[in-house]
Amino acid sequence: MAPSQLPDLFDPVFTLQDLSVFYGDYEAVRGVNMRIAPQEITALIGPSGCGKSTVLRCLNRMNDLILDARVAGKVTYYTEDLYGESVDPIEVRRRIGMVFQKPNPFPKSVFDNIAYGPRINGQRRGLDEIVEEALHRAALWDEVKDKLKQNALALSGGQQQRLCIARAIAVKPDVILMDEPCSALDPIATTKIEDLMQVLSRDYTIVIVTHNMQQAARVSERTAFFTAEVDERGERHGRLVEFDSTARIFSNPADKRTEGYITGRFG
Ligand SMILES: Nc1ncnc2c1ncn2[C@@H]1O[C@H](COP(=O)(O)OP(=O)(O)O)[C@@H](O)[C@H]1O
Numbered sequence: 001m002a003p004s005q006l007p008d009l010f011d012p013v014f015t016l017q018d019l020s021v022f023y024g025d026y027e028a029v030r031g032v033n034m035r036i037a038p039q040e041i042t043a044l045i046g047p048s049g050c051g052k053s054t055v056l057r058c059l060n061r062m063n064d065l066i067l068d069a070r071v072a073g074k075v076t077y078y079t080e081d082l083y084g085e086s087v088d089p090i091e092v093r094r095r096i097g098m099v100f101q102k103p104n105p106f107p108k109s110v111f112d113n114i115a116y117g118p119r120i121n122g123q124r125r126g127l128d129e130i131v132e133e134a135l136h137r138a139a140l141w142d143e144v145k146d147k148l149k150q151n152a153l154a155l156s157g158g159q160q161q162r163l164c165i166a167r168a169i170a171v172k173p174d175v176i177l178m179d180e181p182c183s184a185l186d187p188i189a190t191t192k193i194e195d196l197m198q199v200l201s202r203d204y205t206i207v208i209v210t211h212n213m214q215q216a217a218r219v220s221e222r223t224a225f226f227t228a229e230v231d232e233r234g235e236r237h238g239r240l241v242e243f244d245s246t247a248r249i250f251s252n253p254a255d256k257r258t259e260g261y262i263t264g265r266f267g
């Protein structure tokens, strides 16, 4: 998509203002400002250790679960302070689902994996329909419709990852966060997930961390390039260097560091 075709005026799903993340005394990410557009795919790229996963985990309060992690600055979800006192982090994680690098189905049947979230939310009826719809949406139904009672761990890696996407979808999220969702998969399984992401982005806002630049270029509308900067005390901090349309980042980046990274000269 050409840069001019990307709307700059949108009601953001997330607004990050001066977001910094600490692990103990260590400031892993410093001063991030960005806005995530609805029903688009936003990619976070950059060299290992620059804070991509850390920033992603801020978007559904997953960092709450890490001992010692502390968030400073502000993350707004639509109009709400995501870290506000009245916000329930469990509800946040239902609305903002996450898919990880390594597919992590529960050691349960395919059906029970998908029904897990709805059951926890108290749903007893209509589970068959919910499971079928989530599997359809995750482009997995045809492959597993005769295996709903089989253990999910018997599926291939790519099927397991789509199952994890279906599991996230089953609780009717608004956003799906993906942290290197294809890095454990072969090229064919990767293509299936990438195709699926494109379809899902019609209905969901997607933020993906990837160290695969080609993947970011293939799937995303906007790309944020992060790097680790060394400060005067010799400490490394993750910094957002540049955030723009993916077309712009990969064809005509504004910052020399972005250019160096995408042309493979560093990082
Ligand atoms: N749970 C943690 N405890 C302490 N330091 C962490 C933790 N997770 C990440 N870090 C540190 O924070 C920095 C950013 O890490 P991360 O967000 O995982 O980067 P990326 O995903 O870009 O590879 C790194 O220096 C990493 O070692």
Ligand SMILES: [Mg+2]
Pocket: 052, 053, 054, 209
């Ligand atoms: Mg990471």
